[in-house]
Amino acid sequence: MKQLKAIKNQSPPNTDNRRLELRxxxxxxxxxxxxxxxxDHQLSLDQKFPxxxxxxxxxxILLEEPMPEDGLSIEKVLDFVDRDIxxxxxxxxxxxxxxxxxxxxxxVSVLADTLAKGFNIFSxxxxxxxxxxxxxxxxLNWLLKLFKFPSKKGGGLFTSGGSMANLTAxxxxxxxxxxxxxxxxxxxxxxxxxSSNIKAIRVLGFKKxxxxxxxxxxxxxxxxxxxxxxxxxxxxxxxxxxxxxxSAGTTNxxxxxxxxxxxxxxxxxxxxxxxxxxYGAAAILSKKGARQLKGIEKADSLTIDPHKWLYxxxxxGCLLVRDHRWLSKTFMAKAEYLRDIEGNKSEINFYDHxxxxxxxxxxxxxxxxIKTFGLKSFRKAISYGVDLAEQLEAxxxxxxxxxxxxxxxxxxxxxxxxxxxxxxxxxxxxxLNQKISNAIIESRKALLVTTILHEKIVLRMCLINPRTTxxxxxxxxxxxxxxxx
Numbered sequence: 227m228k229q230l231k232a233i234k235n236q237s238p239p240n241t242d243n244r245r246l247e248l249r250x251x252x253x254x255x256x257x258x259x260x261x262x263x264x265x266d267h268q269l270s271l272d273q274k275f276p277x278x279x280x281x282x283x284x285x286x287i288l289l290e291e292p293m294p295e296d297g298l299s300i301e302k303v304l305d306f307v308d309r310d311i312x313x314x315x316x317x318x319x320x321x322x323x324x325x326x327x328x329x330x331x332x333x334v335s336v337l338a339d340t341l342a343k344g345f346n347i348f349s350x351x352x353x354x355x356x357x358x359x360x361x362x363x364x365x366l367n368w369l370l371k372l373f374k375f376p377s378k379k380g381g382g383l384f385t386s387g388g389s390m391a392n393l394t395a396x397x398x399x400x401x402x403x404x405x406x407x408x409x410x411x412x413x414x415x416x417x418x419x420x421s422s423n424i425k426a427i428r429v430l431g432f433k434k435x436x437x438x439x440x441x442x443x444x445x446x447x448x449x450x451x452x453x454x455x456x457x458x459x460x461x462x463x464x465x466x467x468x469x470x471x472x473s474a475g476t477t478n479x480x481x482x483x484x485x486x487x488x489x490x491x492x493x494x495x496x497x498x499x500x501x502x503x504x505y506g507a508a509a510i511l512s513k514k515g516a517r518q519l520k521g522i523e524k525a526d527s528l529t530i531d532p533h534k535w536l537y538x539x540x541x542x543g544c545l546l547v548r549d550h551r552w553l554s555k556t557f558m559a560k561a562e563y564l565r566d567i568e569g570n571k572s573e574i575n576f577y578d579h580x581x582x583x584x585x586x587x588x589x590x591x592x593x594x595x596i597k598t599f600g601l602k603s604f605r606k607a608i609s610y611g612v613d614l615a616e617q618l619e620a621x622x623x624x625x626x627x628x629x630x631x632x633x634x635x636x637x638x639x640x641x642x643x644x645x646x647x648x649x650x651x652x653x654x655x656x657x658l659n660q661k662i663s664n665a666i667i668e669s670r671k672a673l674l675v676t677t678i679l680h681e682k683i684v685l686r687m688c689l690i691n692p693r694t695t696x697x698x699x700x701x702x703x704x705x706x707x708x709x710x711x
Contacts, residue, residue, distance in 0.1 A: 248300060256300045263308055264336060268319075272693075275670035276320030278313075285314070321694040322672040322702060324687040327477060327505045327531075331539035334598045335591035339539060342587035349587040352573035359574055362589035368596070369530065370546060372510060374523035381550020383579045384588040387543035388504030388531040389422035394545050394553075394580050395527040396426050396469065399498035401556040403468040412460050414438045415471040416448035418478055420502055423471050446481040446632065446679070448472065448488070457495060469498040474522055475506015478677050478686070480638030482506065485521030492526075501525040504543065506636045508535035511601070512609040515636060532592050535608060535637075535690050542588045545580075553579035607692040611637040614689045618699050627707060631684045640677065640684045643710060656683040658710065665709035672702045 248256065267274075280288075288310055318328040349358045362384060370380040385391045396413070404411045413432065415423055417439050427437055438460070440453045457467050470492055472483040485501065492499035501507070501522055507530045509515025510522065522528065528546045532538040547553060558578040577583045596604070615634035622628040622641050629644040642659045644650065650658065660683050663676045677686045685706075687699070 243297070252300060256304060259301070259304055263304075263312075264333075267312075268333060271317060271319060272321050274317060274320065276317045276323040276673050277667055277670040278316050279668065279670065280314055288314070316673060318673075319691070319693075320673070321691060321698045323691070324689065324694075324699075324702070325673045325675040327534045327688050328673070328691060329533045329540065330537055330691040330693060331533075332537050332595055332599075334595045335538050338591035338594040342590045347587040349585045349589070350577040350583055351575040355587070356573070358587045358589070359576065361587075361593050362576060363574060365589045365593045365596075366544075366546070369544065373507070373528060373546060375528070375546055376548055379549045379551075380546065381553060381574075381579065382544060382546040383553070383576050384532075384592075385543040385545060385580065385582075386541045387533065388420070388502070388529050389425065389543070390581070391504070391529040391531075391543040391545040392420070392422050392471075392500075392502055393426035393429060394557075395500045395529060395547075396423070396471075397430055397581075398527065398547065398552050398556045399469045399500060400430060402552055403498050404466070408432070408436075408468075410464065410466040411468045412436050412438060412465045413469045413471065414440055414453060414456060414467070416440050416442050416473060416476075416483060418442050418446050418448075418476040418481060419471055419473055420477055420504065422504075423502060442481070446476060446479045448483040450484055450487050450491075453488070454491065457491070457497075467495060467497055469500060471500045471502055472525075473506075474501050474503035474519055474528075475509065475636045475638075477505060478638075478679065479632040479640060480506060480635035480688075481632075482518050482636070485519070485524065487521075489521050489524035498527070499525050500527045500529075502529045504529045504531040505534050508532075509608060509612065509636050511605045512612050514612050515608065518636070535611070536592065536604065537607065537692075538591050538595065542592060550574075550579070557581065608690075610692050611690045614694065614696065614699075615639045615687070617696055618687065618689065621696075621700060621703070625703075628703070631679050631682060637689045638686065639689075640679055640686045642682065642684045643706065652682065659683050659685060662706045662709050666702070666706055669705070671705060674702065674706070 317323060319330040347358050348354050349362065352359045366382045367377070370377060370382070385394060400408055400411065411432070413427060413436065424437070438456050440448050440456060443449050453470070460467050470488055472485055472488045474482050474485065489499055491497070503522065507519065507522065507528060510519050526548055530544040530546065532542045532544060533540050557580055576585060615637045619630055619634040619639055622630055626647065627643060627645045628641050630639070630641050632640040642655060643662055644655055660676060663674055663685060666672050666674050674685055674687065676683050678684070689699070
């Protein structure tokens with residue numbers, strides 16, 4: 227009887243379903259199964275390996291198949307996805323996922339994304355989704371206030387991530403500062419600036435010789451003296467400086483460029499001041515971060531990535547600007563088929579503020595998570611990450627085996643194995659630390675990759691996950707020491 231009941235409850239294959247629909251009972255069973263799978267995953271995450279290792283050949287063998295003409299039951303598809311797809315991805319929300327800028331997400335935002343996708347909300351224009359547009363405006367206004375941007379004139383939009391936010395910002399700067407002719411325009415950034423800025427500049431049609439990479443100082447911050455010299459030299463040679471990109475929390479070290487000094491240069495030289503704060507800007511919610519980020523309010527445009535240190539699931543980036551009209555001047559393109567939904571000036575059409583016409587309702591997850599947890603919880607979570615990196619630095623400095631290469635800054639720290647009582651050459655140290663990283667990743671116990679600072683291969687941790695503990699980290703450090711011999 228049990229077997230017959232189980233067979234009866236299985237959905238039949240979807241072989242002829244032109245409406246692309248499931249029955250109500252199928253939808254409920256599948257929906258509950260998906261939610262249960264997500265909750266089970268989150269509750270057991272610390273018991274899983276954070277690292278997935280598989281070759282292209284292994285994935286082809288496991289997953290590759292012809293496009294099916296006939297469908298399977300949704301239960302079989304979900305089982306396949308859970309067993310063979312989800313189990314073969316890195317878990318960046320894992321407490322021992324230390325590399326890159328590992329966004330841990332939160333369950334409220336998962337529910338928000340589910341609602342936004344379930345209702346299939348188009349968030350491009352006011353007329354089609356006035357409540358969605360209003361929520362985006364409200365959430366952007368919260369961020370404008372947080373970063374002390376002009377409350378009435380300021381604006382922005384949510385994007386897919388920091389790459390698209392930076393692209394949107396530089397496109398706006400080019401339009402407003404250069405017009406149609408940008409053949410002599412020059413843009414400045416440090417040697418620690420994020421690669422997405424270079425990609426954006428290339429996409430926007432600038433040549434390599436129009437980009438000035440400014441060296442950084444010993445703290446990996448943009449050298450102000452070298453920046454001033456580069457601008458002066460370009461002016462003498464007949465070039466047209468138009469934009470400086472500063473970093474508020476570099477990916478490598480968490481360094482913050484001298485924002486106030488760069489703002490003063492931009493004002494004196496009539497240059498656009500863009501700050502890439504995709505990773506670090508959210509640290510303004512901590513007392514230490516707020517002190518370090520002074521001057522961020524002077525930017526013409528600011529990139530923030532809520533899917534990093536504001537704990538949102540992928541993907542959601544954000545661009546803020548001092549004047550919302552700058553975006554519409556850059557991106558508005560009148561289309562005949564949109565003339566009936568243009569609305570008035572207060573009813574913002576976000577498709578006029580950026581590249582995308584069709585936009586998903588990204589704002590809902592950030593809005594719902596702030597409404598649910600309150601800003602105080604975000605402040606505590608961010609402060610915890612800043613403090614955790616400093617605790618790790620203290621732990622490493624007490625050890626005879628580890629050398630701190632760049633101190634804790636905005637929850638990022640770089641270090642390497644370099645024992646006091648053993649003499650290694652720089653080449654040997656590079657090989658040894660690469661070996662440690664490779665070994666810990668191959669064990670799948672932690673995601674800990676290397677970067678290069680001052681021509682040294684070093685281990686880097688970014689500790690923004692509020693579920694990571696000091697014990698998680700010290701256990702990983704002990705594991706690393708075990709791979710030395």
